[in-house]
Amino acid sequence: xxxxxxxxxxxxxxxxxxxxxxxxxxxxxxxxxxxxxxxxxxxxxxxxxxxxxxxxxxxxxxxxxxxxxxxxxxxxxxxxxxxxxxxxxxxxxxxxxxxxxxxxxxxxxxxxxxxxxxxxxxxxxxxxxxxxxxxxxxxxxxxxxxxxxxxxxxxxxxxxxxxxxxxxxxxxxxxxxxxxxxxxxxxxxxxxxxxxxxxxxxxxxxxxxxxxxxxxxxxxxxxxxxxxxxxxxxxxxxxxxxxxxxxxxxxxxxxxxxxxxxxxxxxxxxxxxxxxxxxxxxxxxxxxxxxxxxxxxxxxxxxxxxxxxxxxxxxxxxxxxxxxxxxxxxxxxxxxxxxxxxxxxxxxxxxxxxxxxxxxxxxxxxxxxxxx
Ligand SMILES: C[S@@+](CC[C@H](N)C(=O)[O-])C[C@H]1O[C@@H](n2cnc3c(N)ncnc32)[C@H](O)[C@@H]1O
Numbered sequence: 001x002x003x004x005x006x007x008x009x010x011x012x013x014x015x016x017x018x019x020x021x022x023x024x025x026x027x028x029x030x031x032x033x034x035x036x037x038x039x040x041x042x043x044x045x046x047x048x049x050x051x052x053x054x055x056x057x058x059x060x061x062x063x064x065x066x067x068x069x070x071x072x073x074x075x076x077x078x079x080x081x082x083x084x085x086x087x088x089x090x091x092x093x094x095x096x097x098x099x100x101x102x103x104x105x106x107x108x109x110x111x112x113x114x115x116x117x118x119x120x121x122x123x124x125x126x127x128x129x130x131x132x133x134x135x136x137x138x139x140x141x142x143x144x145x146x147x148x149x150x151x152x153x154x155x156x157x158x159x160x161x162x163x164x165x166x167x168x169x170x171x172x173x174x175x176x177x178x179x180x181x182x183x184x185x186x187x188x189x190x191x192x193x194x195x196x197x198x199x200x201x202x203x204x205x206x207x208x209x210x211x212x213x214x215x216x217x218x219x220x221x222x223x224x225x226x227x228x229x230x231x232x233x234x235x236x237x238x239x240x241x242x243x244x245x246x247x248x249x250x251x252x253x254x255x256x257x258x259x260x261x262x263x264x265x266x267x268x269x270x271x272x273x274x275x276x277x278x279x280x281x282x283x284x285x286x287x288x289x290x291x292x293x294x295x296x297x298x299x300x301x302x303x304x305x306x307x308x309x310x311x312x313x314x315x316x317x318x319x320x321x322x323x324x325x326x327x328x329x330x331x332x333x334x335x336x337x338x339x340x341x342x343x344x345x346x347x348x349x350x351x352x353x354x355x356x357x358x359x360x361x362x363x364x365x366x367x368x369x370x371x372x
Contacts, residue, residue, distance in 0.1 A: 003318035004036065006060040013040040013061065017359055018128070019082035021045070022062075023069055023091035023117060027054035027323055027338035029315065030092055030132065031062055033348020038356055039088065043080045045069060050334045054323045070116050074123035086185070086359055087126035091117050092343050095134040114144045118151040125155060128355050129182040132343045135163045138178050149180070157182040160190045164347070167281045168193025171316045171344040172202035175284045179347075181354060186362040191354045198280075204300060205278040207313040216304040224330050225309035225323060228302075229290050236303065238273055239292060244301045248274040271296035276306070282314040287340035290332070308332065311339050316346040 004012070018039045022031045025044025028051075035041055043063040044055050055064045063080075081087045093113040114133075121129055129152065137145045138161065152159050159182045166175040170193070181188045195201055212220045216239075217230030231239065234256070241252045248270050249261055261269065275298035276282050288294040292305040299306055306314075312321060323335045 003058065003320040009035055010060050012036075012038050016040040016356075017086055018088055018355060019085035020088035020090050021077060021080045023077075023089065023120070024093050024113070025055055025064070026051050026092075026341050027321075028059045028062075029317065029342030029345050030090055030130075030348045031055070031059050032317075032321075033343065033345035033350075034088075034090065034352040034355075035059060035062075036345065036349045037352025039352045040082065040085070041090075042082060045072075045077075048334075050331065051338055053325050054321070054338060057322045070112060074120060077120055078124055081126075086128065087124070088128040088130060088355060089117075089120060089124065089126040090130045092132040093117055095137075095341070112144075114148050118148045122151055122155060125184065127184050128188075128358070129157065129180070130351055130355065131180040132347075132351075133178050135176050135178045138163065152182045155184070157184050158187050160188050162190045164190065164193065166344050166347050167201045168195050169344070169350045170195055170202055170346045171281070171314075172204060172207045173282045173285055173314045173316075173344070175344065177343075177347065179351060181351065181358075183358055185358065188358045189354070191350050193350065201281050203279045204276050204282050204314070208306075208310045209278070211307075211310065213302055214304060214307065215302070218304075220309075223309055224326060225312065225335065226307045227330075228304040228307050229292070231292060231304065235273075235292055239275075239298055239303045239305075242273065242275050242298060244275065246275060246277040246300075247298075248272075248296075274298055276300050282306075285311045285315050285340050287337045289340055290336055308335050308339060311336070315339055315342055316344045317342070318345075 013035055016038050020034055020039050020041045022041055022044040025031055025046045028044060031041045031044050041062045043065055045065045045067045047068050049066045052064045149159060161180040163176055163178050166173055166177060179190055181190055211226060214228045216228055216236055219227035238252060238256050241256055243251050249257060273293055274296035276296055278300045283296045289297050289311045290305050290308055292298055297305045323338055324330050
């Protein structure tokens with residue numbers, strides 16, 4: 001996905017029949033994809049001020065509001081929508097409370113955020129709603145999720161929900177996500193991805209193969225995000241001992257193997273410290289994916305972990321997406337969080353297209369009125 005020039009993106013969304021507000025917008029993965037589909041996003045709301053630069057720079061026309069969603073009431077959100085448009089309330093509440101990577105450990109406050117999303121749905125009754133989260137939310141039948149779906153149904157929405165594979169939507173990454181679309185205008189469905197078969201999936205080689213090669217600790221002077229973390233001497237020895245293209249710790253000499261891997265339970269963590277495959281999608285990008293020991297985050301052939309830029313490309317952000325002001329010292333942790341937490345823009349674009357299609361199917365004009 002190439003970053004669309006500002007003017008072109010503004011032109012695309014100017015006459016959109018749909019006006020959206022993105023709760024929990026982060027760096028704007030969801031907003032960017034919705035805009036690419038032709039939806040006008042008026043504002044993104046996020047408690048993290050650090051996301052402002054990325055959100056504003058890449059999403060022309062959308063305001064960034066540094067607000068705590070839990071502390072806001074319906075009128076503040078209501079007035080953000082363009083009058084007369086069909087309204088979409090979009091949101092991807094923090095997924096850490098439900099994620100298997102954190103064993104579902106989150107504070108009660110985190111869980112409340114989805115309830116807050118439900119509170120705005122009930123109070124504003126937007127014509128359309130879109131939500132994305134980790135599959136565990138549905139798989140574990142979590143109460144907060146069932147409450148959210150219950151709110152939509154009570155309010156008369158038609159609700160579609162599905163666990164999707166992001167690689168089916170052109171994202172070069174194996175990532176399962178729960179998506180939900182809801183409509184008060186009529187039936188709505190979640191689109192099948194266009195890339196159903198492994199031979200069609202975008203690969204690591206296709207998105208990062210042409211980037212400047214780097215050694216551990218080295219950076220690309222032309223791109224502040226293409227910088228490899230510095231490995232300790234032992235980890236450097238480990239990655240050198242990991243065969244290219246998909247190798248893991250199972251190939252290491254005995255002295256490099258970690259105590260936890262020696263236990264019988266450790267054998268199941270086969271991908272940790274592994275290298276990605278060139279000709280497959282990458283693994284799920286997490287907030288810590290530039291650390292070699294945090295998953296299969298080794299470069300397919302260079303002796304290092306992937307860089308923030310590589311992670312962003314595997315999330316399907318365009319190469320020119322800016323995450324941090326160039327004149328400021330890069331906060332790697334904050335940018336890693338924004339990238340790992342994002343809704344992949346290509347998935348978001350497919351969801352945006354489905355929202356638009358649902359509006360056109362029921363014959364609604366851009367004034368938000370049923371066509372006669
Ligand atoms: C999963 S991320 C959203 C990613 C974003 N939709 C994207 O596609 O880039 C969740 C976001 O919720 C934000 N957040 C957490 N607590 C919040 C709160 N109380 N109010 C507003 N935003 C909050 C976090 O800062 C984080 O950016």
